[in-house]
Amino acid sequence: MNCEQASLMFEAALDDPDGAERRRVMQHLSACESCRHAFRAVAYLRAERARPVPDPSPGAVDDALRAGLAERGRRGGSPGFWGGMALGAVAASAAALALLFVFAGPAEMTVEAPAVAMALDEPKELRIAIDAPEALAAAEIQVSLRGAVDLEGFAGRRDIRWTTRLERGINELRLPVTATGEQGGQVLVVVRHGGRQKTFLVDVRVLPDTRAVERAALPSV
Amino acid sequence: MPPISFRSRRSPAETGYEALVHRHYHALYRTAWRWTRSTEDAEDLVQETFTRAYPRSADIAALDKPGSWLARVMYRLFVDGVRRHERRNVVALDAVAAEELASDAFGPEEGAERARNAERVAAVWRRIDREKRVLLALHDIEGYTLAEMMEITGLKEGTLKSRLHRARVLLGRLLDPDCVVTHPRAGAGGSS
Numbered sequence: 001m002n003c004e005q006a007s008l009m010f011e012a013a014l015d016d017p018d019g020a021e022r023r024r025v026m027q028h029l030s031a032c033e034s035c036r037h038a039f040r041a042v043a044y045l046r047a048e049r050a051r052p053v054p055d056p057s058p059g060a061v062d063d064a065l066r067a068g069l070a071e072r073g074r075r076g077g078s079p080g081f082w083g084g085m086a087l088g089a090v091a092a093s094a095a096a097l098a099l100l101f102v103f104a105g106p107a108e109m110t111v112e113a114p115a116v117a118m119a120l121d122e123p124k125e126l127r128i129a130i131d132a133p134e135a136l137a138a139a140e141i142q143v144s145l146r147g148a149v150d151l152e153g154f155a156g157r158r159d160i161r162w163t164t165r166l167e168r169g170i171n172e173l174r175l176p177v178t179a180t181g182e183q184g185g186q187v188l189v190v191v192r193h194g195g196r197q198k199t200f201l202v203d204v205r206v207l208p209d210t211r212a213v214e215r216a217a218l219p220s221v
Numbered sequence: 222m223p224p225i226s227f228r229s230r231r232s233p234a235e236t237g238y239e240a241l242v243h244r245h246y247h248a249l250y251r252t253a254w255r256w257t258r259s260t261e262d263a264e265d266l267v268q269e270t271f272t273r274a275y276p277r278s279a280d281i282a283a284l285d286k287p288g289s290w291l292a293r294v295m296y297r298l299f300v301d302g303v304r305r306h307e308r309r310n311v312v313a314l315d316a317v318a319a320e321e322l323a324s325d326a327f328g329p330e331e332g333a334e335r336a337r338n339a340e341r342v343a344a345v346w347r348r349i350d351r352e353k354r355v356l357l358a359l360h361d362i363e364g365y366t367l368a369e370m371m372e373i374t375g376l377k378e379g380t381l382k383s384r385l386h387r388a389r390v391l392l393g394r395l396l397d398p399d400c401v402v403t404h405p406r407a408g409a410g411g412s413s
Contacts, residue, residue, distance in 0.1 A: 003386065034386075037391075041357070041390070041393035041396060044338055045342070045392075046361065048361075049362055053251050054260050056246075060246075060264045060267075064264075065239060067271065068242070068271055
């Protein structure tokens with residue numbers, strides 16, 4: 001029996017002290033010092049199997065979850081962060097315009113999104129996904145309007161504020177926006193929490209009236 | 222009273238990551254603890270593993286054996302020493318565990334014998350380099366097969382067998398009653 005053959009029988013030798021494998025292994029060990037050491041190690045480690053592993057600290061799983069999210073923030077946001085911005089710029093004909101920003105980074109920051117375009121006087125849902133790296137209790141949300149834009153259901157109000165809880169992950173704010181003048185305007189969303197303030201600035205532009213363009217392009221008779 | 226529609230949802234990447242962490246955390250932690258013999262070091266190692274996994278969590282979750290992929294990442298982190306070094310002296314922790322072993326579930330003699338064995342292993346564990354510890358823990362404590370270990374370590378079977386044998390011989394020498402063993406200093410050994 002060589003060392004490799006002996007090592008394959010260590011477990012059996014430990015399982016059955018009176019078995020044939022045990023006798024063969026012992027015979028090999030009597031002449032092989034390194035296998036004597038290896039056998040001793042296997043015997044000790046086998047006893048370790050019964051040894052309980054201490055539980056992880058309370059909150060260790062949550063810490064691992066947070067670490068991944070922090071890594072996401074460090075890398076500059078979720079995949080599709082700027083893709084979402086671009087979507088807003090081109091999705092003029094879509095039912096909703098989706099934009100995303102991350103509540104992370106410097107204590108005070110303004111993010112300017114690419115402009116969104118919509119037809120005059122046609123409400124369009126602007127979806128702003130606020131990506132929070134952790135749950136934020138009592139976050140203050142402020143929606144401000146500049147220029148010729150309006151929020152459906154809030155006629156005449158230019159500034160709306162309320163306090164809410166942001167859950168960890170994506171919190172979707174749905175704003176039914178209408179462009180009320182050809183000059184368009186801006187929608188500002190400000191999120192404040194714990195001394196931090198992030199401002200999200202969306203330019204709203206008005207699409208040319210395609211029917212008027214078509215009429216102008218027709219030859220006069 | 223939110224005046225505007227506001228709802229919370231998880232991004233697909235986040236949902237996938239959470240599921241991955243919840244499903245595999247405890248198995249990875251258990252393995253990491255066997256390697257490090259420290260709760261805090263094991264938690265650090267597992268956390269670092271998941272952090273590395275985050276950008277690819279959706280792809281990993283779709284694998285046949287996501288646990289093996291994670292174990293492979295953790296193995297590389299541990300053996301390459303990319304993560305923070307093990308910082309804590311394990312003596313105190315192992316002494317507690319030894320007392321628990323002595324008092325729980327066994328008769329006084331058997332418990333005391335197990336406790337002595339546990340103390341001896343604990344005393345020499347960090348004098349063994351990290352790769353050897355991993356091989357010993359995976360094969361001789363956790364019962365991984367050589368095929369599973371090849372998947373985790375990327376080593377060929379012959380290399381794995383010879384390294385496992387060398388690891389056993391080293392540990393056996395250190396556990397030899399004639400071998401004088403002293404407790405390692407904090408962070409000593411295992412630098413690989």
